[in-house]
Amino acid sequence: MKTHSLLTSAHFPKVSDMQQSVSHFRLKAVCSNCKLRELCLPVGLSIGEMRRMDDISHLKRGYARGDYLYRSGDRFQSLYAIRSGSFKTQVLHEDGREQVTGFQMTGEIIGLDAICTDHHTCDAVAMESSEVCELPFNKLEALSRELPSLQRHLHKIMSREIVRDQGIMLLLGSMRAEERLAAFLLNLSQRLAARGLSPTQFQLRMSRQEIGSYLGLKLETVSRAFSNFQDNGLISVKARAVELLDLPGLRTLVGK
Amino acid sequence: MKTHSLLTSAHFPKVSDMQQSVSHFRLKAVCSNCKLRELCLPVGLSIGEMRRMDDISHLKRGYARGDYLYRSGDRFQSLYAIRSGSFKTQVLHEDGREQVTGFQMTGEIIGLDAICTDHHTCDAVAMESSEVCELPFNKLEALSRELPSLQRHLHKIMSREIVRDQGIMLLLGSMRAEERLAAFLLNLSQRLAARGLSPTQFQLRMSRQEIGSYLGLKLETVSRAFSNFQDNGLISVKARAVELLDLPGLRTLVGK
DNA sequence: CGCCGCGTTGACAAGACTCAAATCTAGTGG
DNA sequence: CCACTAGATTTGAGTCTTGTCAACGCGGCG
Numbered sequence: 235m236k237t238h239s240l241l242t243s244a245h246f247p248k249v250s251d252m253q254q255s256v257s258h259f260r261l262k263a264v265c266s267n268c269k270l271r272e273l274c275l276p277v278g279l280s281i282g283e284m285r286r287m288d289d290i291s292h293l294k295r296g297y298a299r300g301d302y303l304y305r306s307g308d309r310f311q312s313l314y315a316i317r318s319g320s321f322k323t324q325v326l327h328e329d330g331r332e333q334v335t336g337f338q339m340t341g342e343i344i345g346l347d348a349i350c351t352d353h354h355t356c357d358a359v360a361m362e363s364s365e366v367c368e369l370p371f372n373k374l375e376a377l378s379r380e381l382p383s384l385q386r387h388l389h390k391i392m393s394r395e396i397v398r399d400q401g402i403m404l405l406l407g408s409m410r411a412e413e414r415l416a417a418f419l420l421n422l423s424q425r426l427a428a429r430g431l432s433p434t435q436f437q438l439r440m441s442r443q444e445i446g447s448y449l450g451l452k453l454e455t456v457s458r459a460f461s462n463f464q465d466n467g468l469i470s471v472k473a474r475a476v477e478l479l480d481l482p483g484l485r486t487l488v489g490k
Numbered sequence: 491m492k493t494h495s496l497l498t499s500a501h502f503p504k505v506s507d508m509q510q511s512v513s514h515f516r517l518k519a520v521c522s523n524c525k526l527r528e529l530c531l532p533v534g535l536s537i538g539e540m541r542r543m544d545d546i547s548h549l550k551r552g553y554a555r556g557d558y559l560y561r562s563g564d565r566f567q568s569l570y571a572i573r574s575g576s577f578k579t580q581v582l583h584e585d586g587r588e589q590v591t592g593f594q595m596t597g598e599i600i601g602l603d604a605i606c607t608d609h610h611t612c613d614a615v616a617m618e619s620s621e622v623c624e625l626p627f628n629k630l631e632a633l634s635r636e637l638p639s640l641q642r643h644l645h646k647i648m649s650r651e652i653v654r655d656q657g658i659m660l661l662l663g664s665m666r667a668e669e670r671l672a673a674f675l676l677n678l679s680q681r682l683a684a685r686g687l688s689p690t691q692f693q694l695r696m697s698r699q700e701i702g703s704y705l706g707l708k709l710e711t712v713s714r715a716f717s718n719f720q721d722n723g724l725i726s727v728k729a730r731a732v733e734l735l736d737l738p739g740l741r742t743l744v745g746k
Numbered sequence: 747c748g749c750c751g752c753g754t755t756g757a758c759a760a761g762a763c764t765c766a767a768a769t770c771t772a773g774t775g776g
Numbered sequence: 777c778c779a780c781t782a783g784a785t786t787t788g789a790g791t792c793t794t795g796t797c798a799a800c801g802c803g804g805c806g
Contacts, residue, residue, distance in 0.1 A: 325660055329745035333660045347656065349649035356656065375642065379635045386631065392648040393605035399655035400603065400612065404581050404589045406662035407706030411762070442785065450663030452763055457786055473771070473785070489585035667794070698753065708795055713754055729753070729802085 283381055290373040293317065295365040303344065303358035303366060310348035312368045316340050319364025320439050323347075324447070325356045334448040336398075337361070337440060339425060343391050361439040406450045409488070414449040415459040416487040419469070423478055434481070438474040539637055546629040549573065551621040559600065559614035559622060566604035568624045572596050575620025576695050579603075580703070581612045590704040592654075593617070593696060595681060602651050617695040662706045665744070670705040671715040672743040675725070679734055690737070694730040 279287065294314075297303065303314060306326055320339045326332045335356060338344050348354040349371065378385035405414055427433035438445075442453040442460075449456065463469045468484055470477040478484065535543065550570075553559065559570060562582055576595045582588045591612060594600050604610040605627065634641035661670050683689035694701070698709040698716075705712065719725045724740055726733040734740065 325656055327660060327664070327745065331660070331664050331745070333663045335656045335659055346649055347653050350646045350653055355653050375638070375645070379638065379641065382631070382635065385635065389631070389644075389648070390606045392645070392652070393602055395652050396648070396655060397603050397606055397611050399652060399659065400581055400591045403591055403655065403658055403662060404583060404587070406659060407589045407703070408583070408587050441783095447663070453785080454764085454787085455762060457784095458762095461786070489583065489587070697751095709753080710755085710796085711794060714794095717754070 279381065279383065283384075286377060286381075287384075290377060291315075291367050291369050293365065294368055297360040297364040297366070299360055299362050301360045301364075303360065304348075304354045305357050306354055308348075308354045310345070310352045310354055310371065312370045313343055313345040313374065314358075315367040315369060316342050316344060317365040317367050320361045321358050321364065322361055322440065322444060322448075323356045323358050332447065333450075334440075334444055335402075337422075337448065340429060346392055346395050411449075411451055411455050412459045412462065413488050414451065415445075415456060415463070416468075416484045418445065418449060419476070419478060420481070420484055420488065423481070434478045436476055438476060535637065535639060539640075542633060542637075543640070546633060547571075547623050547625045549621065550624055553616040553620040553622070555616055555618050557616045557620075559616065560604075560610045561613050562610055564604075564610045566601070566608045566610055566627065568626045569599055569601040569630065570614075571623040571625060572598050572600060573621040573623050576617045577614050577620065578617055578696065578700060578704075579612045579614050588703065589706075590696075590700055591658075593678075593704065596685060599647050602648055667705075667707055667711050668715045668718065669744050670707065671701075671712060671719070672724075672740045674701065674705060675732070675734060676737070676740055676744065679737070690734045692732055694732060 297319065303321060316338055318340055320337060321344060322334050323336045323338065323344065324332050324334045338358075344358055344366075345354070347356055374388070378388050405417055409417065422436065423433040426436055440448075442456045445451075446453045446456045451459075460469070460471045463484075464471050466483075468478075468480045468487075470479055553575065559577060572594055574596055576593060577600060578590050579592045579594065579600065580588050580590045594614075600614055600622075601610070603612055630644070634644050661673055665673065678692070679689040682692055696704075698712045701707075702709045702712045707715075716725070716727050719740075720727050722739075724734075724736045724743075726735055
């Protein structure tokens with residue numbers, strides 16, 4: 235789950251530490267143009283190559299809470315890298331049932347589900363003011379034929395999504411309500427930490443209802459679990475403001 | 491979910507119907523060498539291109555019930571196309587909990603989870619005598635840089651896995667026991683039909699325990715659900731021999 | 747023939763859901 | 777700036793589904 239593994243490891247010889255720093259800095263500068271952190275930074279592309287990424291992508295701003303990035307059934311054109319803000323994805327069942335399949339935050343890639351049918355199979359909805367970087371998939375495929383490291387990275391991103399989904403299947407299939415919520419909070423904490431934010435204090439962007447949908451629980455059950463955690467001194471929670479007080483305790487709950 | 495969509499649709503002009511048949515036949519003949527049905531047939535590769543697929547892959551036979559194709563933690567080298575038989579994949583939780591994440595049958599691709607970390611994140615276990623076609627991933631990537639249609643197809647396969655997993659998340663998160671089992675039986679039925687087998691009469695390859703693990707239920711609950719279906723005339727079941735008597739009735743149950 | 751794994755069934759308990767009511771919060775309009 | 781309202785959250789009480797524990801039956805194999 236190390237975000238910079240490819241960049242910080244063997245790809246740069248140790249002798250050129252200074253140069254690595256400089257190079258790293260310039261990469262960041264270029265990359266911050268389009269903020270394709272997830273897609274660019276860890277790949278180890280040269281600056282020229284990164285510019286080519288930049289050329290095929292374009293920024294889309296101004297998504298407000300509740301806006302759709304795409305809807306189930308929409309024709310598939312592009313993947314989207316979230317540049318700021320966050321989204322949820324949800325699938326809809328014929329009979330009206332719906333389920334949140336994920337909460338995506340800055341730097342994550344969204345839209346991978348649509349490749350197999352050329353149509354989106356879920357909705358993506360902004361949970362706050364957000365910006366995305368659109369990546370036309372045809373161009374991304376063409377470029378990845380030329381740049382093996384980009385190709386590999388694209389495959390890794392898709393594979394990571396598969397592994398993530400399987401983790402949720404495990405959660406939904408074999409955990410009880412409080413275990414699920416603890417796992418959810420720890421996952422959030424970890425992802426926030428990876429973005430340099432506080433791993434213990436944060437504002438939830440989603441409602442109890444949405445958390446419940448994601449975790450396969452009713453909103454009342456989520457609310458009760460929050461209250462229990464607070465009573466047991468594991469967290470402090472007031473509406474959407476959460477502080478994790480006892481990370482080891484939470485980890486014990488999920489059994490790892 | 492149409493397996494041959496790419497082959498039967500726009501890729502071949504209608505005027506050359508005869509030629510399509512012939513070409514289709516020759517493709518099948520070549521392909522039956524390595525039985526990469528899922529990976530080759532729908533791609534629309536030329537015969538020469540398909541031979542190159544054949545060159546990088548090799549057959550591995552002799553997996554018996556209970557044999558591991560790979561284990562969680564194994565170093566990732568290859569994807570595997572199931573040539574005959576069937577496998578289950580299962581993830582293991584630190585505290586000993588385990589969950590079946592999928593049952594794979596002939597023609598399906600297995601191992602996609604391992605790309606993101608270079609290590610397998612689940613076990614793959616044969617459920618009966620099976621053969622697989624090993625596809626070294628480095629070579630597959632190299633070849634897919636040369637053959638855009640292969641590249642696209644690989645992406646589609648990965649995307650399909652993501653969509654499949656999201657469907658299971660929906661099932662685990664929002665369906666009750668009998669709905670889950672009905673969905674499972676209908677999915678099995680559909681996949682058998684796609685392979686030219688009977689969609690209504692078949693032998694289960696997995697135990698009640700394994701079905702339960704997959705569906706997030708205890709084996710007793712699965713057994714009871716089977717019994718209820720039989721009492722209601724939806725199916726006939728004796729141990730692992732199943733006959734679906736009322737497909738519409740089962741569809742009604744899952745709400746579509 | 748007896749053992750053992752798998753499947754079925756029953757009785758009961760625990761966890762999660764449903765329904766309902768009371769607060770609380772954030773956003774709106776005066 | 778404040779009152780108001782719609783939506784979100786919390787909490788309680790009772791119900792329902794599923795899990796747990798236990799007994800029993802079936803069928804294959806040594």
